[in-house]
Amino acid sequence: MKRALITGVTGQDGSYLSELLLEKGYKVFGLRRRTSTPNFENVEHIKDQIEWIDGDLTDLASLIRAVEISQPDEVYNLAAQSFVATSWSQPIATAQITALGVTNMLEAVRLVKPDARFYQASSSEMFGKVVETPQKETTPFYPRSPYAVAKVYGHWITVNYRESFGMFACSGILFNHESPRRGLEFVTRKVTDGVARIKLGLANELRLGNLDAKRDWGFAGDYVKAMWLMLQQDEPDDYVIATGETHTVREFVEIAFSYVGLDWKDYVVQDERFIRPAEVDLLLGDCTKAKEKLGWKQEVSFEELVKMMVDADIERLSKSQSKMLYNVT
Ligand code: NAP
Ligand code: F7E
Numbered sequence: 001m002k003r004a005l006i007t008g009v010t011g012q013d014g015s016y017l018s019e020l021l022l023e024k025g026y027k028v029f030g031l032r033r034r035t036s037t038p039n040f041e042n043v044e045h046i047k048d049q050i051e052w053i054d055g056d057l058t059d060l061a062s063l064i065r066a067v068e069i070s071q072p073d074e075v076y077n078l079a080a081q082s083f084v085a086t087s088w089s090q091p092i093a094t095a096q097i098t099a100l101g102v103t104n105m106l107e108a109v110r111l112v113k114p115d116a117r118f119y120q121a122s123s124s125e126m127f128g129k130v131v132e133t134p135q136k137e138t139t140p141f142y143p144r145s146p147y148a149v150a151k152v153y154g155h156w157i158t159v160n161y162r163e164s165f166g167m168f169a170c171s172g173i174l175f176n177h178e179s180p181r182r183g184l185e186f187v188t189r190k191v192t193d194g195v196a197r198i199k200l201g202l203a204n205e206l207r208l209g210n211l212d213a214k215r216d217w218g219f220a221g222d223y224v225k226a227m228w229l230m231l232q233q234d235e236p237d238d239y240v241i242a243t244g245e246t247h248t249v250r251e252f253v254e255i256a257f258s259y260v261g262l263d264w265k266d267y268v269v270q271d272e273r274f275i276r277p278a279e280v281d282l283l284l285g286d287c288t289k290a291k292e293k294l295g296w297k298q299e300v301s302f303e304e305l306v307k308m309m310v311d312a313d314i315e316r317l318s319k320s321q322s323k324m325l326y327n328v329t
Helices: 012-023 043-048 061-071 090-112 146-165 187-199 220-230 249-259 288-294 302-328
Strands: 004-007 027-032 050-053 074-077 117-123 167-172 206-208 238-241 269-270
Touching: 004 061, 004 220, 012 027, 012 043, 012 220, 027 061, 050 061, 061 090, 074 090, 090 117, 090 146, 117 146, 117 220, 146 167, 167 220, 187 206, 187 249, 187 302, 206 249, 220 288, 238 288, 249 302, 269 302
Parallel strands: 004 027, 004 074, 027 050, 074 117, 117 167, 167 238, 206 269
Antiparallel strands: none
């Protein structure tokens, strides 16, 4: 039975990756940080199948302990302060978690279990103000936010540990990937939650920022398969994972509203508060290398993704509405 240690298990990707590894027969160890209220929503259904270890990416001692307890064959470092907008209001915490946290995790592995295979969650945000389109593994980085700067550090320290210590360390440069488990603050989920609320009569507007930004959006369930594939190769390497399609925020909004028979122009209000100090205007990935070497391919299309997320939010909110009605009567 293979053993995997995952950081960031309570997040979107951690939950899908845990499911995938459990299905494959892995023993899954999940690092979780202390929170004042439980936040197991994404992993509620598999909570009892995961061995939980307390720890924090900023606390090296806790990571050493986590590697000692789990004795992993594979380590997936998914934990991060991952919301770009917050990285301007909390730049130092973002650097400590999203940048230095990677070195902490790599050090823990190097000291305790140097033969463990290591996956680092790098990001298309590193391409930022893009210098070429589409973006691939060789495209130079031009980060546009404290988050992206931290991710560039995390990326290069992973490459450096591979080259310095011979560790099997891989970096997956993943473009945006979404799902019904996406945090509510990210634009896709904010839109599908907003559409569901408006459709159910719980809200009458949706306030958004820059509708012109373009992203290459895929489904998170497809993307965690690529993470696993990277660690099954003969040699460690870095890969871009993307769909090769780009869409504006406006297109996402249009499809989500029209799916429930509404015109987005009647509900969407542009709000300066959601405009960023520096924007990433366009992301479009070229994942030819991953297709050829990993045999990875996307399964869920852009439209299917939008509809899946709208359906899930309508179902969730309908359930909680009927629960409230039931409690009142
Ligand atoms: P997410 O939903 O925001 O999850 C982040 C996870 O990190 C949560 O489990 C969170 O725990 C944990 N975490 C945060 N700070 C921590 C700390 N100091 N110590 C330990 N755990 C901590 O992110 P995601 O969308 O699943 O993304 C997973 C990874 O891929 C992240 O590194 C992200 O930056 C990167 N990435 C994401 C995308 C994307 O489109 N989703 C694309 C490229 C790269 P709590 O639940 O306690 O907050
Ligand atoms: O923004 C625009 C916003 O916050 C997408 C993270 O997973 O993917 C994610 O980062 C775009 C931006 O994701 C609103 O300005 C308009 O251009 O959903 P987002 P992100 O910044 O692309 C990358 C790959 C990661 O690595 C990150 O961890 O949408 N936008 N109006 C808005 N964005 C938000 N959040 N809210 C709005 O109201």
